[in-house]
Amino acid sequence: MSLNPAGNVQSSTDLDEEWWAGATSPESHSGPADNFPHRLGDSCAPLSDDHVRFLFGNINGLQLRDQGTRLRQIFREINMLQAHHTGLVEINTNTRHSTALKLLYDAAKEEFLHSVLTPANSQVDCQSLFKPGGVLSVTTDEFVGRLVDKGSDHMGRWSYVKYAGKAGKIITVVTAYQVCIRPTNAVGNTAFHQQVQQIATEAQQADSTIPTPQPRLRFRIDLLRFLHELKRSGESIILMGDFNEDIGDSRSKLQRLFQDERLKLVDIVGRQHPSTLSLPTYIRGTKRLDFILLTEDLIPAVRRCGYFPFHHHFRSDHRFAFIDFDHATLFGSRDAQLAPHMFREFVSKDPKQVEKYLLAKYRLLQDSNFFPRLQALCDSEEPDHQLAEKLDACWVQASLTAARQCKKRRREWWSIPLHQALEEKSLLQTHLTGLRIGHDFSSLIARRIRDFNLPDLSLPASIQETNAALKQVQLRIKQIRANSKSVREQSLIEQAREIRYMNKKSDAEILEILKKKELQAARWQKIGFLQGKN
Numbered sequence: 001m002s003l004n005p006a007g008n009v010q011s012s013t014d015l016d017e018e019w020w021a022g023a024t025s026p027e028s029h030s031g032p033a034d035n036f037p038h039r040l041g042d043s044c045a046p047l048s049d050d051h052v053r054f055l056f057g058n059i060n061g062l063q064l065r066d067q068g069t070r071l072r073q074i075f076r077e078i079n080m081l082q083a084h085h086t087g088l089v090e091i092n093t094n095t096r097h098s099t100a101l102k103l104l105y106d107a108a109k110e111e112f113l114h115s116v117l118t119p120a121n122s123q124v125d126c127q128s129l130f131k132p133g134g135v136l137s138v139t140t141d142e143f144v145g146r147l148v149d150k151g152s153d154h155m156g157r158w159s160y161v162k163y164a165g166k167a168g169k170i171i172t173v174v175t176a177y178q179v180c181i182r183p184t185n186a187v188g189n190t191a192f193h194q195q196v197q198q199i200a201t202e203a204q205q206a207d208s209t210i211p212t213p214q215p216r217l218r219f220r221i222d223l224l225r226f227l228h229e230l231k232r233s234g235e236s237i238i239l240m241g242d243f244n245e246d247i248g249d250s251r252s253k254l255q256r257l258f259q260d261e262r263l264k265l266v267d268i269v270g271r272q273h274p275s276t277l278s279l280p281t282y283i284r285g286t287k288r289l290d291f292i293l294l295t296e297d298l299i300p301a302v303r304r305c306g307y308f309p310f311h312h313h314f315r316s317d318h319r320f321a322f323i324d325f326d327h328a329t330l331f332g333s334r335d336a337q338l339a340p341h342m343f344r345e346f347v348s349k350d351p352k353q354v355e356k357y358l359l360a361k362y363r364l365l366q367d368s369n370f371f372p373r374l375q376a377l378c379d380s381e382e383p384d385h386q387l388a389e390k391l392d393a394c395w396v397q398a399s400l401t402a403a404r405q406c407k408k409r410r411r412e413w414w415s416i417p418l419h420q421a422l423e424e425k426s427l428l429q430t431h432l433t434g435l436r437i438g439h440d441f442s443s444l445i446a447r448r449i450r451d452f453n454l455p456d457l458s459l460p461a462s463i464q465e466t467n468a469a470l471k472q473v474q475l476r477i478k479q480i481r482a483n484s485k486s487v488r489e490q491s492l493i494e495q496a497r498e499i500r501y502m503n504k505k506s507d508a509e510i511l512e513i514l515k516k517k518e519l520q521a522a523r524w525q526k527i528g529f530l531q532g533k534n
Helices: 012-018 065-080 098-111 141-146 191-205 215-232 253-259 268-272 296-301 327-331 351-367 370-379 385-405 416-437 442-451 463-482 484-501 505-530
Strands: 051-058 085-089 115-120 135-140 147-152 158-164 170-177 236-242 265-267 290-295 302-307 321-326
Touching (some): 051 170, 051 236, 051 290, 051 327, 065 135, 085 170, 085 236, 115 147, 135 141, 135 147, 135 158, 141 158, 158 215, 170 215, 191 215, 215 236, 215 253, 236 296, 265 268, 268 290, 268 321, 290 296, 290 302, 290 321, 296 321, 351 385, 370 385, 416 442, 416 463, 416 484, 463 484
Parallel strands (some): 170 236
Antiparallel strands (some): 051 321, 115 135, 147 158
């Protein structure tokens, strides 16, 4: 039993049928009725602050047509379900195409305050945005701060994200997709065909021969090898996958995921809810194809898990699955509050800014004698808590100071006076060049003055006078930039007055509306910052 959003007592079955957030989404009301509402596991109730949620499902294509309308809806559902990490398979999107990547990242920025996307695609060339198969892992909001590393398989069969867990533990979340047993057509561009082509190409490059490429065999071999590497590194594993077979069946070749003593993976939904063991997760099938597996050490942190009804939240021919963990058991401390992008001093993906930051921080640490003191602390046989605290404070101060040195200057507000001053500077520089090389640019300058509707500009006769005029206009530009917002407001007022005088009331009204909108936008931006939303 549990409480619904109105505070009334409901059973888990009732919650499954209503699906607490589904009523707000057009994606949630299409598709046939589900015949297994009592066998879905736990209900996906609103997430409490002390839980962390992972989602998984076969999305059956992101469908980037219409500028990614459906993609934005998918991200909106993820946000509404309060998922920290989401694994999507069979995205059918060419994530090696720049246009597709831009649509993905734009949609993520629109929906999430912070996000990291980890796509996986085969290396087979494709000019279209549509490309069968593929995987996408989505990390959202403050959980981004726990991300340690990420990557993908070179054939697009899985992607992985590593998170910093409790007491230095690394938790790796793998989102995997195994192709079907055989494609419908012998020739095509399905994920099966892409993997066959890539396996054959790799064999040819290695001067080896293989009878017939077998993507599913290669998937099993490579996935198990990858998981063993993770275990050797002492990492915990969450494996979410559409395996296109019931891996719980004793005849499945992927039974090794459970039987391998080195992995000790557990079908957590089946373990917690035996009624789901025979639950079909494909709308036209009779078997469970979609699973969430995890290593035994993560079981104590599990709080809820289960499947969604078909077509709830996501329009797909597969059920989505979820699992909720206790945050303190799995990760210990709360997620760090990340600074909004617009208030960060520099972007870590900019190599020049990173180099500038590291050099500045290194100099600051050297100036404060940080490294000899750190070495002394390491060599000391007795703990020196006071010195450790001082070094920590020194490190933080150096980080903040170096970051401020990398801070980008915000672009000034545009205004007609600024535009005219910049054009005047450009014209004087052209005139100065002409004086130095003995060439007359006066006709060119006059034409530019006329084309840009600039005030009359008297050109100095000598190099010395031109340099003096250039310094004056540079000083004026500096003053305008320092007060760019007030200069813009005054410029708009003057334009409005001039237009009123010319009886163009509609234009004047437009200018006044523009000014009001800018003031309103600035006001909301400040409110958003105070609320922690920017």
